[in-house]
Amino acid sequence: MRRVCAGARARTGYIVTGVSALALLLLVMSSQSPSHQRGASHLNDVITWPFHRLFSQDLILPARDNVSGNLKYEGEDELSQILTNRLSEFSTDTENLTRLPCKDVKEPDLECFDSTCNAKFASSPRDRMRQILATRLQIPAHYMHAMTSSTRNIASHKYAFVTAGSSNHYYEMQGLIQSLHQHVFPHLSNFTFVLYDLGLTPFERYVTEKNCGCTVLDFPFSEMPSFMRHLTCYAWKPVAVGSLMDKAEYLVWMDACIRWNTSTTSTSLDTLFQRCRQRGHQCINDSGSIAVRTVQSMTNFYGDQQCLYSPFGEMLSGFEMFYMDRFTKEVILEPWISCAFDQRCMCVKDFFWQFHCTGAPPRQYGRCHRFDQSSLGIIYSKILLDNRPIIYLPPTYVRVAREEKVDWFEPRKSSVVVDTLGVCLAVNLLCVLVIVGLMRCCRGCTLCGLCELTLGFGVKVVVAELMVSVCFLWAFV
Structure with a gap:
């Protein structure tokens, strides 16, 4: 019977500690968005330009001009006209590239x-x-x-x-x-x-x-x-x-x-x-x-x-x-x-x-x-x-x-402090609820004194959590 109760005490500590660690881990990871993972089947796919028409199946590879026979890109005439107009409109904005040998x-x-x-x-x-x-x-x-x-x-x-x-x-x-x-x-x-x-x-x-x-x-x-x-x-x-x-x-x-x-x-x-x-x-x-x-x-x-x-x-x-x-x-x-x-x-x-x-x-x-x-x-x-x-x-x-x-x-950290403190208090409340729940399950047990041990251990965990929370806030505020 003592061996069974000792195992129960150990499991109680593991559960409380595990819950606390999980809650703190969620706090740390809450600001990190999971990366979207893609399957290996996409590795050989190719997207061709223009990128702003990303899902277009049209190739941007040059084609032969019917008149001159030169290679010509899709939309080249329009792009060239934009460039020509800008160079013409702001022709006085120049610098002498040969001024310094x-x-x-x-x-x-x-x-x-x-x-x-x-x-x-x-x-x-x-x-x-x-x-x-x-x-x-x-x-x-x-x-x-x-x-x-x-x-x-x-x-x-x-x-x-x-x-x-x-x-x-x-x-x-x-x-x-x-x-x-x-x-x-x-x-x-x-x-x-x-x-x-x-x-x-x-x-x-x-x-x-x-x-x-x-x-x-x-x-x-x-x-x-x-x-x-x-x-x-x-x-x-x-x-x-x-x-x-x-x-x-x-x-x-x-x-x-x-x-x-x-x-x-x-x-x-x-x-x-x-x-x-x-x-x-x-x-x-x-x-x-x-x-x-x-x-x-x-x-x-x-x-x-x-x-x-x-x-x-x-x-x-x-x-x-x-x-x-x-x-x-x-x-x-x-x-x-x-x-x-x-x-x-x-x-x-x-x-x-x-x-x-x-x-x-x-x-x-x-x-x-x-x-x-x-x-x-x-x-x-x-x-x-x-x-x-x-x-x-x-x-x-x-x-x-x-x-x-x-x-x-x-000057704007006050809201962050309040939010962080709220999360820390929630973690402690969760620990208390777990401890109370375990104590209720052990009500009437007089063989091993598990209730008293659980209460003592739980109080120590809660105090430790509060100290961790205070240190956490002190380090960042």
């Missing part, structure tokens, strides 16, 4: 004209556009479906603001969110704000969802190529943008370091979006030669020699405003996304040593790599050439504040 430039990574480069760009904008269109890949269907499935519940709006966050940029991200809520969102309607979770802790995500005024989505790393999990490769960024390309008329990507200026008004925003509509894109111009800061395999991917991009400075990919017409989707975003999925292009092998440029002489092409930034810079440089200033963002709208940490969520 490399022999006269002391800084080894500054943009300059390489007079020894024998390669040339095609003179026709249409031909340059066709060369970019040729880089679009046929992406396996399960990757493409993973892109769209994460945003399938996002409704369409006129404006979509998109960013991403991880633990190492948690406070930097709060500065962006603060500037949006204070300087942008009060002037707009019909917009959505999406934040991709790239590695927030459960508590950081919980606080973010409570305070950001946004939709937090899991990035589908488990359904993407393994190299995309290297966050500093930035191959995930074109995919995040692509997942929302059909959800808005204007899509604005912002890194965590972007801050909207306090001078932003309804009128200035209207002007900015109208400017973006006319020009197709707005971004931040920067210095540093694309040729020096891009590995050769990427320029090979686009069919060019590195020296062609020596005169072009980098374009910061931390802020990108797209007008989502057909040209942007097919000529800009689809080649950019294709590059992200090809390891010869964006997330190249052994990329770790290529991340930082030393800036030391002599001048060397491919000294380092800028991943998504290099790819987008190549696409726009090739298409626009000396008309690239068409897409430069005026400096009055945003600023870059790297490493600027803001604890904007701190």
